[in-house]
Amino acid sequence: MSIIFDHVAFKYNPGTTYENTALDDINLKIDDGEFIGIIGHTGSGKSTLIQHMNGLEKATSGTIYYNGQDIYDSDFDMASLRTEVGMVFQYPENQLFGTTVYEDVCFGPKNQGLDGKEISLRAFEALRAVHLPEELCDVSPFELSGGQKRKAAIAGVIAMKPSVLILDEPTAGLDPAGRDEILNLIKELHEKNGVTIILVSHSMEDVANYVDRIVCIDKGHIKYDGTPREVFKNYKELEEIGLSAPQVTYLMHDLKRAGFHVDTDCITIEEARNEILRCFGI
Amino acid sequence: MKIIEANNLSHEYIQHDEEGNVENIITAISDVNISVEKGQFIAILGHNGSGKSTFAKHINALIHPTGGTLYVGGMDAKDPSNTFPIRKKAGMVFQNPDNQIIASVIEEDVGFGPENIGVPTDEIWERVEKSLRMVGMWDYRKQSPNRLSGGQKQRVAIAGVMAMEPECIVLDEPTAMLDPDGRAEVIRASHELNQKKGITIILITHYMEEVVGADYVYVMDKGNVVMEGIPRDIFSEVDKLKSLRLDVPQVTLLAHELKKAGLDIADGVLTREALVEILRGIRGEE
Amino acid sequence: MTLGQYYPADSVLHRLDPRVKLLATLLYIIGIFCIDSPIGVVFVTVCLASLIFLSKVPFSFMVRGLKGIMVLLIIAAFFNLLMTPGVPIVSFWIFKLTWEGIKNAALMTIRMVYLIMGTSLLTLTTTPNALTDGLEKGLSFMNFFKVPVSEIAMMMSIALRFIPILIEETDKIMKAQMARGASFDKGNLIQKAKSMVPLLVPLFVSAFRRAYELANAMEARCYNGGEGRTKMKPLRYKRNDYISYGVAGSFFLICIVLGIMF
Known part of the structure; x- marks a missing residue:
């Protein structure tokens, strides 16, 4: 079970004067159960990249394989790909439309053609997974608070029981506690249900805290692909492409420069704390 | 001189049901006491729904106090005849960059405010040039706002307010929808206005790193001011901030963790440099 | 076109x-x-x-x-x-x-x-803006008949500014619903009309939110209708x-x- 990008390129308006290469020669393999962070400057092509994963954009050249099947084959079932690879867009609350939260969450499973019992089972399961209180089910989604709306929208995608879940900046605009809630529920989905997670984020700190692998995109190319520690070693190069390393990584470099014998690869507060304490012999 | 003075400021919304009867009275903010000196850089922190935006809208007379008093530049915000003079004195920049740019050409958008307050044509052009240069967007003046990045759009919005020559600018979560670059751009621009032009800045945000450079910080929760002080003092209360759905910058949190582990570190470390200095000091003693 | x-x-x-x-x-x-x-x-x-x-x-x-x-x-x-x-x-x-x-x-x-x-x-x-300006000034005699010409012109220019934004938004919502298995071109006319609901409701909600926020932003910049306004680019x-x-x-x-x- 995997998603494979084989020399994928994507151009906007190919063949016209407005031609614009958004992705160029992307080779990528995403295995089952991974937790991947995608980082890249605004306009680097990361949104275009994820929209290829469930066939919302079609590559101008190259092939994408889902579980070994070429998704551009004429007999490939695109509808089932979209239920297998769920996608939570940026500001997903902007897609809510149901008269009640429950009705909205049912939209995806209904489109999958499931029977009524299965639909409501999945809807309630999804609402529970995002920790939305049950009494909010019959409320209009437009009456929820910002954070609750976001959760309801995510539930709408989870209800389709995707085996891969892509989230495009799911914490944008939320306050710190709201951010932690969303990230933790994503982590739960990954750990409890074994869902493959692909998280697009602008926050290097969040990426460092949660993901196992980082794919860094720059100008439509994959610039780095590795564990957070490996990728954040290149903090100077990351800055050149408009990104950065987590704040603690910079601190560790500052300390090293100040003569401390510390490991500069720390990317989380916990790692930094332990490393500094080790340095002081505590 | 005080430019903003809120004494026990309260705001209540009355909710009506479908027949028009009073169904519910919602207190958005209550007994808020905030005073701002001219030329200060103030930050108001709070989670979503803490009432900080409601307070911000009062400063611009978009809504009026239902209890207590608010004076903006010495003018009573309750008096409807002060609405326009107050809006001239205290400008406002909003969260969504797209929904506050009115014109399809950048220079025309910056000219919108001065047009509204009846500034003569020649002076509008002078003000537009001055404001756009101040935020570094002069080169884009003939462009459509649709092609700009979020940070650039917000700088245009700031220029649009500056062109009205206010004494104070309220920025209501101006960075919430921006990427890290855009956030830095906007914060840098607002500090520049504060330092170079002496404009009073009131920054409303939930990003803790943006608060570090402020002169004074208010923290709001459930419509009340629950903490106030200089950033250092505010950030020294890591656990209290967490309980208010807030956070502290990573460096501050790390310093806090190190202190808990037994290192002799003062509370409220705000910058990397400060933490390195402190750790150096500790090493020196050993 | x-x-x-x-x-x-x-x-x-x-x-x-x-x-x-x-x-x-x-x-x-x-x-x-x-x-x-x-x-x-x-x-x-x-x-x-x-x-x-x-x-x-x-x-x-x-x-x-x-x-x-x-x-x-x-x-x-x-x-x-x-x-x-x-x-x-x-x-x-x-x-x-x-x-x-x-x-x-x-x-x-x-x-x-x-x-x-x-x-x-x-x-x-x-330019669309010049066109609105021209209409505003050219039709200003209509003010005599209590037609709010300058406000109508303002509405037109705001519409022009938001058309591309709303088109982009439509595209985003459409993609988001497609990701939830929606299809917008299947079935007969009634089914097609029904399938537009998940697109149109969010679009309207967003348009109204934008209108509300824009009105606030305009008021914050002292907009008070056409009266007493000066022009940055007066027609001469x-x-x-x-x-x-x-x-x-x-x-x-x-x-x-x-x-x-x-």
Whole structure:
């Protein structure tokens, strides 16, 4: 079970004067159960990249394989790909439309053609997974608070029981506690249900805290692909492409420069704390 | 001189049901006491729904106090005849960059405010040039706002307010929808206005790193001011901030963790440099 | 579709006051419906050709605007050609080809083509904002009848600013619903209409939120209707504008004279 990008390129308006290469020669393999962070400057092509994963954009050249099947084959079932690879867009609350939260969450499973019992089972399961209180089910989604709306929208995608879940900046605009809630529920989905997670984020700190692998995109190319520690070693190069390393990584470099014998690869507060304490012999 | 003075400021919304009867009275903010000196850089922190935006809208007379008093530049915000003079004195920049740019050409958008307050044509052009240069967007003046990045759009919005020559600018979560670059751009621009032009800045945000450079910080929760002080003092209360759905910058949190582990570190470390200095000091003693 | 699209260039026509261009376009439209003789057609052709030349807009751009109405033109010409009563040249079944028919069809086609080209020329050489300004100032006499001209103009320019934003938003919502398994082109008409709900509801919600926020932002910048406002770019007639009024007026008169005489 995997998603494979084989020399994928994507151009906007190919063949016209407005031609614009958004992705160029992307080779990528995403295995089952991974937790991947995608980082890249605004306009680097990361949104275009994820929209290829469930066939919302079609590559101008190259092939994408889902579980070994070429998704551009004429007999490939695109509808089932979209239920297998769920996608939570940026500001997903902007897609809510149901008269009640429950009705909205049912939209995806209904489109999958499931029977009524299965639909409501999945809807309630999804609402529970995002920790939305049950009494909010019959409320209009437009009456929820910002954070609750976001959760309801995510539930709408989870209800389709995707085996891969892509989230495009799911914490944008939320306050710190709201951010932690969303990230933790994503982590739960990954750990409890074994869902493959692909998280697009602008926050290097969040990426460092949660993901196992980082794919860094720059100008439509994959610039780095590795564990957070490996990728954040290149903090100077990351800055050149408009990104950065987590704040603690910079601190560790500052300390090293100040003569401390510390490991500069720390990317989380916990790692930094332990490393500094080790340095002081505590 | 005080430019903003809120004494026990309260705001209540009355909710009506479908027949028009009073169904519910919602207190958005209550007994808020905030005073701002001219030329200060103030930050108001709070989670979503803490009432900080409601307070911000009062400063611009978009809504009026239902209890207590608010004076903006010495003018009573309750008096409807002060609405326009107050809006001239205290400008406002909003969260969504797209929904506050009115014109399809950048220079025309910056000219919108001065047009509204009846500034003569020649002076509008002078003000537009001055404001756009101040935020570094002069080169884009003939462009459509649709092609700009979020940070650039917000700088245009700031220029649009500056062109009205206010004494104070309220920025209501101006960075919430921006990427890290855009956030830095906007914060840098607002500090520049504060330092170079002496404009009073009131920054409303939930990003803790943006608060570090402020002169004074208010923290709001459930419509009340629950903490106030200089950033250092505010950030020294890591656990209290967490309980208010807030956070502290990573460096501050790390310093806090190190202190808990037994290192002799003062509370409220705000910058990397400060933490390195402190750790150096500790090493020196050993 | 070039109608409604602006072609950036620096030409005499681009620099003209939008009010002049609006009135000239109006006179031009009436003018081409006055003429109905070959000599009139030649006259209008010469005028239109010189205008296109002056505008510095590539001719291909003008022709592109016609593509959209090609089918319509052909159908209309076909019926004019074969259904006009008169002396038949050839006839088969219910159709008769007459001299009158040929003349009618030719004239009608030329009028339509020239109409599209002329009005395209207006929008190609005038920015939407200038056009709204022109309408605002040109129709300011309507204020006398309590028509809020300046507010309507403001609404138009805001609409122009938000059209691209809402188009982008539509695309985003559509993709988001497609990711949830929605399809917008399956089934019969009723099913199709139903499938639009998940697209239209969020779009309206967002449009209203934008309207609310925009209204706040405008108020915060002291907007209070048209009264007491000054203009950053006030419209002022220059020499060329007066000359153009003269030219447009003469064009109109000649068209009427040609229409009566031939």
